[in-house]
Amino acid sequence: MGNNCECCNDEKLAKLQAIIAESKDQQGSLIHVLHEAQLIYGYLPIEVQKVIAEGMNIPLAEVYGVVTFYAQFSLKPKGEYKISICLGTACYVKGADLVLDKFKEQLKIEVGDCTEDGKFSLDACRCIGACGLAPVLTVNSDVYGRLVPEDVPGILAKY
Amino acid sequence: MVNIKIDGVSMQVPEGTTILEAARSANIKIPTLCYLKGINEIGACRMCVVEIKGARALQAACVYPVAEGLEILTNSEKVRKARKVTLELILSNHDRQCLTCSRSENCELQSLAKDLNVTNIRFQEIGEKAYHPIDNASASIVRNPDKCVLCRRCISVCKNIQTVGVIDTMERGFKTVVGCAFEKSLAETPCVNCGQCIAVCPTGALTEKSEIEDVWKAIADPDKYVIFQTAPAVRFSIGEAFGMPIGSRPTGKMVTAIRRLGVDKIFDTNTAADLTIMEEGTELLNRIKNGGKLPLITSCSPGWIKFCEHNFPDFLDNLSSCKSPHEMFGAVMKTYYAKQEGIDPAKMFVVSVMPCTAKKFEADRPELSATGYPDVDAVITTRELAQMIKEAGIEFANLEDTDFDNPLGNASGAGVIFGATGGVMEAALRTVADILTGESAPVDKIEYTAVRGIEGIKEATVNVAGMDVKLAVASGLGNARKLLDKIRAGEADYHFIEIMACPGGCVNGGGQIIQPSNIRSWVDLRVERAKATYEEDRDLPIRKSHDNPFIKKLYAEYYGEPGSHQAHHDLHTHYQARNNY
Structure with missing residues (x-):
């Protein structure tokens, strides 16, 4: 691990290792550990996955396989504000894709990525159960509904 | 036993048998793709689906255990249609360049498409790729x-x-x-x-990674002196590529075929195996006598060596410093033999035919160079050799037998058995025993059956000339890991350990002729090819490494004695801890 990367933060590493220590002998606990690791670091870079693989005695390829299987896990850092646009059926037919395109254009990032300043990250998600508000998105725990692309600059300006 | 009915035929099969196995005993071949007995039994590909009376959906025969009264249909219309759709879906997302694929005619997917009469892939136009x-x-x-x-x-x-x-x-x-x-x-x-x-x-x-073209180029180059060597296990698999039964011993045909490729010399790696025994046996005796690092662990298997470098760096000093036999061979070629024959080692091109893919990586190790040139210039697998023989239009199965070239053609039976798990150990014991007693043990005392067989880990204590030597033999890296974990934990200790990366040893190496699941699942390749190995050993006039006339000459004229300074320079190597990722 490089010296100035996040994963070398001793406090975080100690926290992760404590979780590994209490879970490593429990079969099927990899997903739990990955969840906790993502809570600690915000995402799951190779350095973190290596610590988990070694600590739990599971091949890195398997750990990475699980991480890429579940949409919940991210290989890329998330922003301070996590924008998550629903692309479920109802939102999609109501034009969620156009709203998403507007975000990409404004933030100059692709889905799954994070702005360079670390402020915003952009994700597409499945139905969040608010179809009445379609198209809908969340920014951290704030919910915005019945959106059109023109709403995007205003939403970003709030943060 | 339970009573079942397959395709209307009543039969009795042992409880716990899968439908696939039961059908097989009734001469019904249920198609499979993901199934490989003992390795992958997960019912994922759905090629083996069958209809079971009373069951809601089609079931995967490879993982479905029989039960009393089961009625099974393996080739009803419903079954055939389901299999075909599944196969067409797989094929629609497959790179179907069969004509230029190295597995053409030995491909399970291709065979399935043929057996299931897939004449049109309905999803190839509309499906994503x-x-x-x-x-x-x-x-x-x-x-x-x-x-x-x-x-x-x-x-x-x-x-x-x-x-x-x-x-x-x-x-x-x-x-x-x-x-x-x-x-x-x-x-x-x-x-x-x-x-x-x-x-x-x-x-x-x-x-x-094919090196066939490099080898052809060297053969065609009049400036190159091309020397082939074949590892012990190659001869017990190569025949399979030419329709010969598993466990055949076409050694003489293999030699003839290689000679006809246009090589300058065809030698036997087994002689280098004999040389390995001289060096490694001496190393073992020295370590025991002088309180050196024990257990001594064999270093012939480059898959095992890299595994050790990654996972057991604390055992690197336990590894024998001996180069693997084909590397020793290359070193001897480019030093002693080059001088003897007046050939410039720069013009030599040493080709190792190996049952192994790890030997390719090994040959690239920069430390394996006794002369400044790589000891070995190219490594081809048993499969690549078979391919070259086919390309040259040589009718392998009809060839006359010929002998390896001399002076490296009279290898011992000890060299032959390197190809099977336990073989290096047995070969070493044959020589060590004679060194310790100062006598030549009779033929009926040289077979160490305790270290033979396909069990993953074999342990034995063998009395060699009054000394109890504690031995272990592991094949397959999972077994090697188990064994070394035990030693690490202080739960076991030995004098001498043989480890081979591939289960069953080199006869089952990753470079051998590939047998499809519908053969491999029912015939133990390790057993059949090992049987041929031990038969070959029995048929040879010389069965101990130190009796090989070339080995005697080599020490007399060049190395002096095993472990000498020159021997160390040419025939030994070192290892390095490697990071995982």
């Missing part, structure tokens, strides 16, 4: 995910049998792909290049 880059950065193994059918046999053998675990399924759904962590190349992982993944791959998704 995935494209992935080819990974050819490894010195040994090439991965082409576009030819992968996601059967997961390679993952299972790599993770569960070898405990290497460098490949797995990534992503999900249509994007699912077998690959390495973080889309790395195999070359950037702790892959040990054993090639067991290739041996179990039903298609051309995993193949060796």
Whole structure:
């Protein structure tokens, strides 16, 4: 691990290792550990996955396989504000894709990525159960509904 | 026993038998793709579906255990249609360049398409097709995910049998792909290049890195002096590529075929195996006598060596410093033999024919160079040799037998048995015993059956000339890991350990002729090829390494004695701890 990367933060590493220590002998606990690791670091870079693989005695390829299987896990850092646009059926037919395109254009990032300043990250998600508000998105725990692309600059300006 | 009915035929089969096995005993071949007995039994590909009376849906025969009164239909219209749709879906997302695929005519997917009479792939126009880059950065193994059918046999053998675990399924759904962590190349992982993944791959998704063209080029070059050597296990598999039964011994035909390729010399790696025994046996005796690091662990298997470098760096001093036999061979060629024959080592081109893909990586190690030139210039697998023989139009099965060239043609039976798990150990014991007693043990006292057989870990205490020597033999890296973990934990100790990366040893190496699941699942290749190995040993006039006339001459004229300064310079090497990722 490089010296100035996040994963070398001793406090975080100690926290992760404590979780590994209490879970490593429990079969099927990899997903739990990955969840906790993502809570600690915000995402799951190779350095973190290596610590988990070694600590739990599971091949890195398997750990990475699980991480890429579940949409919940991210290989890329998330922003301070996590924008998550629903692309479920109802939102999609109501034009969620156009709203998403507007975000990409404004933030100059692709889905799954994070702005360079670390402020915003952009994700597409499945139905969040608010179809009445379609198209809908969340920014951290704030919910915005019945959106059109023109709403995007205003939403970003709030943060 | 339970009573069942398959396709209207009543039969009795033992409880716990799968439908696939029961059908087989009734001469019904249920098609399979992901199934490989003992390695991958997961019922994932759905090729083996059958209709069971009373069951709601079609069931996978490979994982469905029989029960009393079961009525099974293996070829009803419903079954045939379901299989065909599944196969067409797989084929619609497959790189179908069969004509230029190295696995053509030895491909389980191709055979299935033929057997199931797929004449049209209905989904190829409308279906999506995935494209992935080819990974050819490894010195040994090439991965082409576009030819992968996601059967997961390679993952299972790599993770569960070898405990290497460098490949797995990534992503999900249509994007699912077998690959390495973080889309790395195999070359950037702790892959040990054993090639067991290739041996179990039903298609051309995993193949060796071919060196055929390099070898042809050298043969065609009048300035090159091309020397071939063949490892002990190659001769017990090569016949399979030419329709000969598993366990055949076409050694003489193999030699003739190689000579006809136009090589300058065809020698036997077994003589280098004899040389290894001289050096390693002496190393063992010295370590025991002088309180050196024990247990001594064999170093013939380059898959095992890399595994040790990655996973057991604390055991590097236990490894024998001996180069593996084919590397010793190359070193002897470019030093002693070059001088003897007046050949410039720069013009020599040493080709190793190996049952092994890890030897390709090994030959690239910069430390394996006794002269400044690589000891070995090219490594081809048994499969690549078979391919060259076919390309040259040589009718292998009808060839006359000829002998290896001399002076390296009179190898001992001890050299032959290097190919089977326990063989190096037995060969060493034959020589060590004679050294310790100062006598020549009679033929009926040289077979150490305790170290033979295909069990993953064998332990024995053998009395050699009044000394109790504690031995262990492991084959398959999962077994090696188990054994070394035990030693690490202080639960076992030995004088001498033989480890081979591939289960059963080199006869089952990752470079051998590939047998499809419908043969491999029912015939133990390790057993059949080992049987041939021990028969060959019995038929040879010389059965101990130190009785090989070339070995005697080599020490008399050049090395002086085993472990001498010159021997160390040419025939020994060193190892390095390697990072995992």
